[in-house]
Amino acid sequence: MRAAVLEEYGEPLSIEDVAAPDAAADGVVVELEACGICRSDWHAWQGDWDWLGLKPPKGQILGHEPAGRVVGVGSDVETVREGDHVAIPFNLGDGTCPQCANGHGNTCENVVPLGFAEVAQGAFAEQVHVPAADYNVVGLPEGVSSIDMAGLGCRFMTSFHALAHRADIEAGDWVAVHGCGGVGLSAVHIADALGGNVVAVDLDDQKLELAEELGAAATVNANDAGSVPGAVRAIADDHVGVSVDALGIPETCRNSIQSLGARGQHVQIGLTTEAEGGTIELPTDAMVMSEIEFIGSLGMPPTKYDEIFRMVASGKLDPSAVVTDRVALDDVSETLAAMTNFETVGIPVIDEF
Template identity: 45%
Template sequence: MRVRALVFEEFGGPLTVRAVPDPTPDRDGVVVRVGASGICRSDWHGWSGHDPDVVLPHVPGHELAGTVAAVGDRVRTWAVGDRVTVPFVCACGHCGPCRDGAGQVCANQTQPGFTHWGSLAECVALDAADVNLVALPDGMPFATAAGLGCRFATAFRAVTGVGRVRPGEWVAVHGCGGVGLSAVQVAVAAGARVVAVDIAPGALELARACGAEHTVDGAGDVPGAIAELTGGGAHVSLDALGAAVTCLNSIAGLRPRGRHVQVGLLPPVLGRPEIPMERVIAGELALLGSHGMAAADYPAMLSLITAGRLRPELLVTRELGLDDAGAALAAVGQEPGIAVVTSF
């Protein structure tokens, strides 16, 4: 059996759709027939050669939802036909971090679209299914669910679990792509007041639609603008893009004892930010990292979505066919909102 998939054979090279072997599940894993797969900046990093886990030729894609199509003989919780999504980090369930409830930093993690072929294909294999799969709420479309495994869940944990945003606090979000827009929505739902930063007018317009109280042009004096709008700086600031300038602006825009949360990837090939440690010390700032969200932590987020307090569907601005996925991946960041492949 063969399935259609998006494939690249050189970093930064052509992205073509062709037939590849149908995946089979490991004994503790499943194969999911993909109903929708998001196109994320992390996929762009993998295609660009910024991730050492990627081995050529490669099928990208790590944000997915679909239907279980095959089950390994050691899987106990899931059956063919179940509608599921999965975090982009598939945890082993046995290592020290997993035993501590921190599967998002599993020492033995696998990631579809990075450590093995991903979900921009008709089918994808997923590891340790009993640890990682998440059942979809009744009626949730695959297009909405696809963004939960990376961008929305990542933002949810970054805001609520790592940044520990409290009602009434000022939150600055630097970069209003999929993660940033999700962070705006989650922070507003948590009762925070949000300043959104980006260089694209369309992205700032979406941020306002998600509840941002103020927007700032990222090409200007961002820390100064945030200090003025918030009366002294943000309590919590997130770099949702992953660039030296957004990281530095996020730190510089904090008030004393503020919390910076690094969410966007900062691959060394793109340059490392010079962290102003003197400012960190003088202001007693906290510098925090956030890397996705484990499957066990999904219920709180899903309950807010089911109750209508979070609306991830509003962030999906384009539904594409697989044949259009290559061009969309190569152009990530050029159009606001989230692009999702929904036909294969």
């Protein structure tokens, strides 16, 4: 099968013919119809995250936002069948540890990150293997497109879990989103659907315009604001209850925290780059004085995808609205390179393998 293989960090991926995967006893093989290209793939391509144990080895197939059809089923799999239309979360749980048993499979004690580890080759390929399929495979509703659902593997579901499960958003609450890449735009759309009044922050007017289309009540171009926190607080009359850092650099993290009103919640979705090495200095005294909460949020348990699907069915959510580009497998390196200077908008998706 054809696959995009990491040969050197920061260099174009190699399009190669590699052996197709076989289904392990507890696993399935999915033939890809679509796979999102995520900023996390950019981090992997750069060789980031060794401080998290997530630096992929050379020879790795990247890609972790897949959707497609099951073409091979292991002998022990009970709930997945050939031909099923499915999405796959990037944080693969074993389905048996205490975290999985208690509904928190996104923090599985034996989690395997799809596309980041040799034992979990990714989905920039014609086929991908999924272990513990009865737990990890998410069946898609009838009539939806794999392309429209590709973001469910990471960005869309990550934002949903952060805002629907980790933060406390009530109708009319002011919600700030710092960084309007794919995960940030997903957060804008989801916060609006949950009843929040959203302030979107970015440096790019095109991304801010899309944020407005996805439900932002107001936008702030950080290039034009003398103080981003001041601009956000002025819009919300100092009543921002939830603020999201969807990028993971010091400026957006601190701006998010400083945008909050008293007893607000900062939600950290974005992970850092090599420049930060996993550590950002925070205004801790101000956080103490205003009783600010710092909340980390990772992925989403596969057992909760039905919440997204119910909101899609009712018309409140539309993951396809964040999908902006369709590319071929051969174009992945060009798309990753464009992410270096934040030149992509929304979620680019591979639909030709």
